[in-house]
Amino acid sequence: MERPVCKLCGNFAEERSVLYAPDGGVRTATRVTCTTCGVYDVTMMLDATLFHGYPQEDRYRLSGLTRRATERGETIELSSSSAKQLLAENPLPSPIEQVDLVLEYLDGHTSPGGPPVPLSMEKDYTVVRALGAKGLQFIVNSMVKDGLIERTDTSALPHYRITMAGYDRLERRRKQAPPVAISTGWEKVDRHVAAAKARLNDAAFEEDFQQAGLLCRETLISLAQAVFDPERHPTLDGVKASPTDAKRMLEAVVAVHLAGESNEEIRALARAAIRAALALQHDRAADKRAALLCYESTVALVRLVALLAKPQAE
Numbered sequence: 001m002e003r004p005v006c007k008l009c010g011n012f013a014e015e016r017s018v019l020y021a022p023d024g025g026v027r028t029a030t031r032v033t034c035t036t037c038g039v040y041d042v043t044m045m046l047d048a049t050l051f052h053g054y055p056q057e058d059r060y061r062l063s064g065l066t067r068r069a070t071e072r073g074e075t076i077e078l079s080s081s082s083a084k085q086l087l088a089e090n091p092l093p094s095p096i097e098q099v100d101l102v103l104e105y106l107d108g109h110t111s112p113g114g115p116p117v118p119l120s121m122e123k124d125y126t127v128v129r130a131l132g133a134k135g136l137q138f139i140v141n142s143m144v145k146d147g148l149i150e151r152t153d154t155s156a157l158p159h160y161r162i163t164m165a166g167y168d169r170l171e172r173r174r175k176q177a178p179p180v181a182i183s184t185g186w187e188k189v190d191r192h193v194a195a196a197k198a199r200l201n202d203a204a205f206e207e208d209f210q211q212a213g214l215l216c217r218e219t220l221i222s223l224a225q226a227v228f229d230p231e232r233h234p235t236l237d238g239v240k241a242s243p244t245d246a247k248r249m250l251e252a253v254v255a256v257h258l259a260g261e262s263n264e265e266i267r268a269l270a271r272a273a274i275r276a277a278l279a280l281q282h283d284r285a286a287d288k289r290a291a292l293l294c295y296e297s298t299v300a301l302v303r304l305v306a307l308l309a310k311p312q313a314e
């Protein structure tokens with residue numbers, strides 16, 4: 001049998017398996033397991049064009065993102081549109097951030113005094129989302145020189161452990177880390193909100209503000225998907241909500257959780273928040289003010305829905 005290939009990094013993959021549509025019919029995507037890129041799903045369409053249709057830098061960047069997701073226990077599905085969005089939403093980390101990513105990775109794979117962690121330049125550059133082996137080598141070399149990590153062997157596959165100075169840096173960074181923008185416990189929602197906030201923080205151009213709006217839209221879709229249950233939340237007009245129909249889903253949720261006359265005002269507020277957040281996301285002439293309003297109204301709505309659906313959320 002021919003060995004499977006990962007089209008992201010171009011190496012042999014551990015495994016490629018065909019994923020079937022929920023009805024068991026048409027083949028829609030394959031799941032790839034790759035030492036370098038982690039586990040990811042890729043649509044047939046994108047898979048066919050990935051290796052020759054995307055510049056190497058984009059493929060490096062995508063494999064960094066699929067690997068990161070795998071390390072977090074998630075699986076990204078790459079399609080032509082999601083690949084484009086991932087690239088737009090995730091600028092390359094700075095060398096300083098990459099140092100922290102190496103420390104986090106090592107820390108996540110051992111404990112102080114535990115066994116050293118293997119780090120292959122050729123296969124693990126994705127851990128710091130570097131553009132290939134040289135990118136990781138540069139970071140690792142400078143970290144060894146600065147005494148943040150030390151190499152423990154002389155084998156072909158280098159092993160590293162964090163030094164006390166490295167732990168010191170980790171601890172200081174964790175203490176400094178800005179508090180998460182919002183914490184609902186819905187991982188995807190929190191992540192989209194954090195990404196929108198980060199994008200707004202260093203937004204300079206119109207397209208940055210539009211990106212922030214797009215992330216707010218993703219936030220509301222994730223929110224709706226997290227909270228909406230077709231069994232419990234009949235839609236107001238009886239029309240079945242599509243998986244991206246945030247408005248219909250959220251309105252149904254609000255109607256159930258804020259039922260009754262005594263809730264009339266707060267129900268009206270929640271409905272208005274849904275409409276405002278969605279309207280602002282579609283604002284084409286995105287400027288800073290529109291983007292900030294969009295972000296704030298999205299966050300307000302997320303908080304409100306979290307409060308309704310899971311009173312224990314912050």
Ligand SMILES: [Zn+2]
Pocket residue numbers: 006007008009010011034035036037038063
């Ligand atoms: Zn790969």
